[in-house]
Amino acid sequence: MLATTREREQLRNVKKLINSAETVVTDALRGLSAAHPGLRVDPDGRTVSRSGGPTPGKVGLVSGGGSGHEPLHAGFVGYGMLDAACPGEIFTSPVPGQMVTATAAADGGAGVLYVVKNYTGDVLNFELAADLCAEEGVEIASVLVDDDVAVRDSLHTAGRRGTGATVFVEKIAGAAAEGGASLAEVTRVAEEVNARSRSFGVALSACTTPASGRPTFELGETEIELGIGIHGEPGRSRSTMRDARELAAIALDAVDEDMPLSGDALVMVNGMGATPLIELYVVFAEVAEQLAGRGVRVARSLVGDYVTSLDMRGFSVTVCLLDEDLTRLWDAPVETPALRWGR
Amino acid sequence: MDTAFLTRWIAGIADAVRAERDRLTELDAAIGDADHGANLDRGFGAAVQALADDPPAAPGALLRLVGGTLISRVGGASGPLYGTAFREAGRSLGSSGEASEVSLADLARALRAGLDGVTRLGSAAEGDKTMVDAFAPAVRALETAVSAGAGEREAFEAAASAALAGAEATVPMVARKGRASYLGPRSAGHEDPGAASCALIFAALCTADQGHG
Numbered sequence: 193m194l195a196t197t198r199e200r201e202q203l204r205n206v207k208k209l210i211n212s213a214e215t216v217v218t219d220a221l222r223g224l225s226a227a228h229p230g231l232r233v234d235p236d237g238r239t240v241s242r243s244g245g246p247t248p249g250k251v252g253l254v255s256g257g258g259s260g261h262e263p264l265h266a267g268f269v270g271y272g273m274l275d276a277a278c279p280g281e282i283f284t285s286p287v288p289g290q291m292v293t294a295t296a297a298a299d300g301g302a303g304v305l306y307v308v309k310n311y312t313g314d315v316l317n318f319e320l321a322a323d324l325c326a327e328e329g330v331e332i333a334s335v336l337v338d339d340d341v342a343v344r345d346s347l348h349t350a351g352r353r354g355t356g357a358t359v360f361v362e363k364i365a366g367a368a369a370e371g372g373a374s375l376a377e378v379t380r381v382a383e384e385v386n387a388r389s390r391s392f393g394v395a396l397s398a399c400t401t402p403a404s405g406r407p408t409f410e411l412g413e414t415e416i417e418l419g420i421g422i423h424g425e426p427g428r429s430r431s432t433m434r435d436a437r438e439l440a441a442i443a444l445d446a447v448d449e450d451m452p453l454s455g456d457a458l459v460m461v462n463g464m465g466a467t468p469l470i471e472l473y474v475v476f477a478e479v480a481e482q483l484a485g486r487g488v489r490v491a492r493s494l495v496g497d498y499v500t501s502l503d504m505r506g507f508s509v510t511v512c513l514l515d516e517d518l519t520r521l522w523d524a525p526v527e528t529p530a531l532r533w534g535r
Numbered sequence: 536m537d538t539a540f541l542t543r544w545i546a547g548i549a550d551a552v553r554a555e556r557d558r559l560t561e562l563d564a565a566i567g568d569a570d571h572g573a574n575l576d577r578g579f580g581a582a583v584q585a586l587a588d589d590p591p592a593a594p595g596a597l598l599r600l601v602g603g604t605l606i607s608r609v610g611g612a613s614g615p616l617y618g619t620a621f622r623e624a625g626r627s628l629g630s631s632g633e634a635s636e637v638s639l640a641d642l643a644r645a646l647r648a649g650l651d652g653v654t655r656l657g658s659a660a661e662g663d664k665t666m667v668d669a670f671a672p673a674v675r676a677l678e679t680a681v682s683a684g685a686g687e688r689e690a691f692e693a694a695a696s697a698a699l700a701g702a703e704a705t706v707p708m709v710a711r712k713g714r715a716s717y718l719g720p721r722s723a724g725h726e727d728p729g730a731a732s733c734a735l736i737f738a739a740l741c742t743a744d745q746g747h748g
Contacts, residue, residue, distance in 0.1 A: 258610075281577075283568045284610040312713045316615035316656060320606065342717075349716035404560055404569045421717060423568040428719075 206405040213402040217259045217279060224266055228529050231269055232297070238290050240266040241276035241297035251369040251378045252276070252298030255307040255362060256291060257314050258283040260401070260502045261422055263530035264358060265307075270528030271535065273366035274307075275300075282401050282502070283423045285313035291321030295330060303331035303375030305382060307361055309354025310338035311423075333375055335382040337361050339391045339510065341450040342419025342428045353421045356462050356510030357389035359498050360522075363531060367524035381521070385512060390451045392419060392443040393508035395464060396433070399424040399501050418442060422464075422501045422508075436471070440478035443509040448486065451513070456491035457483065458512040458522060465500035467507055472496065475507050483511075492522055498530065536687075537636050541597050542586050543746050547739035549579035555735060562728040566715035571613060571728040578609035578617070594637045598625030598645065612713055613729060616653050616666065623652030639687055643677045650674050657712060664708040664715060664722065666729035673698035673737045691740040698737035702730035 210216050218235045225233035232243045246252060255265040256278035265277035275298035280286035295304050304325070308318045315336070322332045337354035365382035373381070395417040398407040401424065408424030411417060416439075419428025447453065461476040463469070476495050483490055491514055499508070514522070525534035552559070552575045560572035582604045591597040602622025605614055627648030628637060637645070650670050659665040661672075676697035680690035705727040710716040715727065 280610045281574070282570065284570050284574055285612070285614075287607050287610045287614060289607050311612075312657070313610065313612035313614070316612055317610065320615055344719075349711065349719070350713055353717065401569055403573050404564065406564075408564055408569050421714075423714065427717075 206400060208400075208402055210402055213405075216402050217281060220259070220262070221266070221279070224529070230527070231266075231529070233266075234293075237293060238280070238286065239276060239278050239294045239297065240269050241294065242270060246275060246298055246300040248300045249302055249372075250300045251302045251373065251375050252295070252300055252304040253307060253362065253366050253369055253378075254278070254291065254294045254298045254304055255358070256280065256286045256294065256318075257309050257311075258285055258423065260399075261499050263497070264499045265362070267530035268359070268362050268366075268528045270526070270532075272370050272524060272526035273362050273528050273531065274298075282403065285311065285317045288317050288321040288324060291318060292324050295321065295325045295332070299330050303333065305365065305369070305375060305378050306332065306334040307358065307365065307382065308334055308336050309358055310336045310351050311353065312350050314354075331375060333379045335361065335365070335379055335386060337386050339386060339389045340421065341390050341392050341446050342421070344428070355393065355422050356391040356460055356499050356508050357386055357512065359460065359494070359531075360389055360458060360510065360512050361385045363526060364518055364521045366526070367521040370524065371521075381518075385518065388451075388514075388518070389510060389512040390447040391508050391510040392446040393421070393427070393464070393506060394418055394439050394443060395420040395427065395504055395506035397466070397505040399465065399504035401502065416506075419446070420464075420501075420504075420506065422499055424501055424504065436474045437478045440475055440482055440509070444479065444482055444486070444511075447509065447511050451511075453483065453486050453488045453511060453513070456489050456514045456519070458492040458494075458514050458518075459483065459490050460494040460498065460508075460510040462494070462499055462508045462510065463497040464504035464506040464508065465497060466503040466505045467497075469496065472507060475509075479509055491519060536594065536639070536642060538591060538594055538597050540743055541594055542590070544739055544743035545579065545586060545601055546583050547742045547746075548736050549576075549583045551735040551739055552576050552579050552732065555731075559728050559732055562726050562731055565725040566710065566718055566722045567728060568714060570611065571732065574609050574611050574613060575617075575732055578605045578614060581605075581608040593635065595625045595628035598622070598628065601625075612657070613666075613732070616657055616729075619652040619656050620649035620670070624649035639690055640681050643674070643681045643690075646674050646677060659712045662708065663712045664705045664710040664727045664730070665712050666727070666733040668705045668708070668727065669698040669701035669730040669733035669737070672701040673733070687744050688741070691737075691744050695734070695737045695741050698734040702726060702734040705730045
């Protein structure tokens with residue numbers, strides 16, 4: 193409880209580049225709109241779609257989730273990836289109405305695929321939206337992304353969380369859709385990417401939501417949190433700080449234990465929002481070297497902030513085992529604010 | 536009970552959620568993502584506004600409007616879950632809910648339907664450390680009071696204290712649903728924020744009753 197005056201003063205002293213905690217999401221969408229003319233942004237209705245509208249005959253891809261994970265998802269709207277995204281409040285699933293609007297902006301007549309990260313709120317709201325859209329005659333399919341190996345006991349939990357693999361699913365399924373694949377085929381590709389991907393995250397510090405103004409959990413000077421999610425929720429266990437080599441090994445062990453690694457891989461070292469890029473490259477060097485030691489070739493890679501958790505310090509590693517088709521789809525042209533090549 | 540009573544109930548929930556906003560958020564920060572207070576405050580505030588903008592003529596319609604507003608304004612898991620609770624409660628009142636008054640037995644039946652909607656959508660059972668741990672005992676207490684022929688005040692007080700006891704009983708539980716479940720054993724030792732907000736909802740029945748003209 194915010195009992196003391198001192199605590200309330202601390203709260204006011206949190207430094208963030210915002211106008212007010214209440215308008216963060218809307219203000220950021222105004223910025224997205226101003227920066228990217230290729231996007232149609234409705235800051236109040238909270239939807240982002242391609243400025244050209246739906247592509248006739250193409251399967252539409254819609255995703256959404258709480259804000260605070262930028263560039264996910266709005267930063268991945270554009271050619272070769274998503275058709276529309278709906279950002280919720282910070283760390284809160286969007287509401288069905290937003291999803292219905294996004295679906296209309298994505299529907300080119302060939303059906304719409306929802307890419308849903310496996311969190312109770314996202315799942316429930318997308319279910320309600322799918323019902324509403326199906327009543328309107330839109331063919332809807334959904335893929336659940338649940339790549340986080342830190343959640344061990346799926347039977348006694350809400351199941352694994354969707355984290356880094358969401359970027360891979362959106363890129364690869366987006367390429368399949370752009371290439372003219374049917375809704376069933378795009379869905380199958382999305383499910384395959386998810387099935388071949390695993391992630392593990394480590395936090396050096398918690399994050400601070402604008403509304404609460406305080407860190408979501410407390411870490412001591414030398415403590416770290418292993419197996420974190422992307423909502424500032426605490427992770428699998430607490431440990432003491434160690435070097436990048438050891439942290440990379442912990443993450444890869446967790447991934448490997450769950451999905452034996454071999455062959456060609458797409459590997460992402462993702463920053464949680466407040467991690468210097470130089471440190472992400474230090475981690476990537478360890479990840480690449482250790483993967484080689486395990487007989488895995490890093491065929492494709494991403495290093496940077498893609499699925500963040502506000503101002504959390506830390507990283508996550510996501511590995512997707514590639515085959516020829518998935519590699520081709522990964523390499524296909526993409527043109528979004530956060531991912532662009534080949535066009 | 537008429538629409539005036541139910542409108543007082545919803546306004547009372549909104550006031551309680553606003554007053555307890557920081558505590559709910561605090562509970563959520565411990566085992567979730569620190570937004571439960573803010574989300575419910577936004578949702579019930581919107582519900583009060585919706586009732587003021589276009590006052591429904593019947594109890595069933597009123598509860599359905601509250602449910603629909605929560606679904607369209609809250610987000611997260613609590614939006615669909617609480618929204619479904621109120622919407623199903625409103626639906627179950629059916630034709631009798633379109634009358635201007637409902638009995639205590641009608642309300643108990645409606646809240647049972649709301650609870651069923653929540654457990655169906657969220658597939659949570661008692662003991663999973665969710666809002667169901669407060670919701671289910673409260674509905675049972677209300678039903679018991681109805682069969683014992685209790686008056687409104689007595690019935691609401693029984694439901695409110697059952698909900699509160701249910702919420703407090705979530706402290707030692709290990710979460711099996713929702714975001715807290717990711718913590719496994721580390722979720723023990725904290726009250727579930729959804730159960731805590733559910734206790735506020737039942738406590739507001741008493742205040743709405745006391746406000747009876």
